[in-house]
Amino acid sequence: MTATVAVEKVGMTYTTVKGDEVVALQDISLSIEKEETVAIVGPSGCGKSTLLRLIAGVEKQTAGRIERATDEGQFVVGYVFQDSSLMRWRTVYDNIKLPLEVLNKRNYDKIDELIQMIGMKGFEKAYPIELSGGMQRRVSIARAFVHEPSIVLMDEPFTGVDELTKEGLQHELGTMIRRRHATAMLVTHDIEEAVFLSDRIFVMSRRPGRIVEEVPVNLPADRDPSMRSKLEFFEAAKRVRERLLAMHAMSVDLEAGAGAP
Amino acid sequence: MSRATIRRRNRPRLAGYALPILSFIVGIALWELICRVFKVPAFLFPPPSAIAQIYFTGRIDWVGQTLVTLNEALFGLVIGVAVGFAIALVITLSGVLNKILMPYIVALQVLPKVAIAPILYIILGFSDTSRILLIVILTFFPIVINTSTGLADVDRNLVHLLKALRASDRTIFWKVRLPNSLPYFFDGLKIGVSGALVGAIVAEFVSSSKGLGFLILNSQYTFNTTAAFGAFVILTVLGLLLYAGVILLGRRLMPWYRPN
Numbered sequence: 001m002t003a004t005v006a007v008e009k010v011g012m013t014y015t016t017v018k019g020d021e022v023v024a025l026q027d028i029s030l031s032i033e034k035e036e037t038v039a040i041v042g043p044s045g046c047g048k049s050t051l052l053r054l055i056a057g058v059e060k061q062t063a064g065r066i067e068r069a070t071d072e073g074q075f076v077v078g079y080v081f082q083d084s085s086l087m088r089w090r091t092v093y094d095n096i097k098l099p100l101e102v103l104n105k106r107n108y109d110k111i112d113e114l115i116q117m118i119g120m121k122g123f124e125k126a127y128p129i130e131l132s133g134g135m136q137r138r139v140s141i142a143r144a145f146v147h148e149p150s151i152v153l154m155d156e157p158f159t160g161v162d163e164l165t166k167e168g169l170q171h172e173l174g175t176m177i178r179r180r181h182a183t184a185m186l187v188t189h190d191i192e193e194a195v196f197l198s199d200r201i202f203v204m205s206r207r208p209g210r211i212v213e214e215v216p217v218n219l220p221a222d223r224d225p226s227m228r229s230k231l232e233f234f235e236a237a238k239r240v241r242e243r244l245l246a247m248h249a250m251s252v253d254l255e256a257g258a259g260a261p
Numbered sequence: 262m263s264r265a266t267i268r269r270r271n272r273p274r275l276a277g278y279a280l281p282i283l284s285f286i287v288g289i290a291l292w293e294l295i296c297r298v299f300k301v302p303a304f305l306f307p308p309p310s311a312i313a314q315i316y317f318t319g320r321i322d323w324v325g326q327t328l329v330t331l332n333e334a335l336f337g338l339v340i341g342v343a344v345g346f347a348i349a350l351v352i353t354l355s356g357v358l359n360k361i362l363m364p365y366i367v368a369l370q371v372l373p374k375v376a377i378a379p380i381l382y383i384i385l386g387f388s389d390t391s392r393i394l395l396i397v398i399l400t401f402f403p404i405v406i407n408t409s410t411g412l413a414d415v416d417r418n419l420v421h422l423l424k425a426l427r428a429s430d431r432t433i434f435w436k437v438r439l440p441n442s443l444p445y446f447f448d449g450l451k452i453g454v455s456g457a458l459v460g461a462i463v464a465e466f467v468s469s470s471k472g473l474g475f476l477i478l479n480s481q482y483t484f485n486t487t488a489a490f491g492a493f494v495i496l497t498v499l500g501l502l503l504y505a506g507v508i509l510l511g512r513r514l515m516p517w518y519r520p521n
Contacts, residue, residue, distance in 0.1 A: 082418075
């Protein structure tokens with residue numbers, strides 16, 4: 001297997017307006033193999049989204065290196081955001097078309113294929129305002145895959161979606177990743193989501209964000225909702241949860257200790 | 262749920278208009294009634310019936326005077342919008358120019374612009390230029406503020422997405438910033454439209470021998486209050502039509518946008 005992305009001892013320090021230095025990420029090392037899905041789970045504000053932006057190349061890390069495989073030419077990412085982030089002035093079709101347009105690719109037949117896949121045939125000309133929240137997420141997922149990116153980066157893709165819709169969307173997303181042989185990285189605070197979608201889970205600590213554990217998910221690559229009740233599913237979820245709880249307890253202890261006379 | 266259902270639900274219901282229309286008719290009727298019962302002299306407060314008749318006396322060229330004012334207002338508005346949009350672009354694209362221009366823009370805005378009118382005529386003389394300039398000053402500011410907000414206030418995720426695809430700032434401007442600013446621009450235009458009418462009237466107050474503003478001033482000298490009211494009605498209708506025009510144009514250009 002070849003690593004699509006290799007992150008080596010990466011750190012990210014921001015300088016605030018006041019001039020204070022904030023360490024968002026510290027000594028992060030991980031690799032994402034081709035056609036693999038990894039998840040990063042951690043508390044809010046641990047720098048998960050920052051790591052995605054570094055891998056996407058939107059921001060530059062202040063320490064360490066990020067290697068991006070370019071064996072198929074250009075390294076290109078697909079992005080799925082928390083709140084869909086569709087262009088409200090574009091139709092479903094044109095929203096999905098965006099990455100092809102920016103990259104100057106002309107294979108627009110991919111758009112129809114993806115619209116079919118996300119079950120939104122007949123909605124090509126609809127504007128985001130005319131769609132339900134779940135439909136908007138589907139469109140944003142299609143937009144992330146249409147240009148066959150080297151890696152699909154997903155930043156809490158289903159936050160704020162009701163539980164049943166979410167499980168449906170997670171299944172669709174998993175199917176999409178496998179059928180298109182995509183490499184993906186998911187950032188989430190939803191443990192079940194991480195287990196259901198990924199092959200490996202990295203647990204991150206509170207700021208400064210560090211990787212404290214790597215949890216393998218021993219489920220078959222082809223996943224369906226029935227696997228949510230498998231022993232392996234629970235085992236992986238339990239390990240992630242315990243690690244997060246231990247960190248949480250530690251930080252609560254620290255806060256209590258700081259408050260003592 | 263089909264798309265047609267979603268569309269239909271957003272269409273305003275006819276029933277929603279019934280109450281405002283009824284309220285308007287009752288108000289006019291009350292006005293007429295009070296004028297008649299208390300025998301209010303027409304030079305103090307003319308009844309609606311007298312105002313309606315004033316258009317048919319043939320002593321005033323209503324169409325001509327209206328067109329004069331409308332022409333000035335529209336011409337000034339177009340220039341004000343162009344200037345406002347250009348300034349919005351400049352201050353959004355250049356942080357330095359933003360800082361250099363901002364004090365002047367803000368000073369011009371907090372100043373009651375009507376106060377500038379007499380001075381404009383000292384500097385530029387009693388010309389069309391000074392009249393148009395007053396309207397431009399009154400209309401460009403809301404366009405600047407709204408459009409520049411719209412150009413800057415974009416979804417950061419979209420910018421990240423495009424940057425991740427190695428898009429240039431120019432591409433981000435055309436694909437994200439400009440379309441994003443459109444609803445903001447139209448909000449500014451709504452304010453600008455009423456500013457244009459105010460500007461036209463004030464300009465005519467100060468320096469004209471034609472137009473509805475001149476007509477109102479002249480009516481005051483001759484105690485022809487009914488004619489002044491006649492001009493008010495036309496101005497109200499003009500204001501409404503221009504405002505409605507902006508809203509309709511906005512809906513046409515932005516089928517994807519619904520306020521709130």
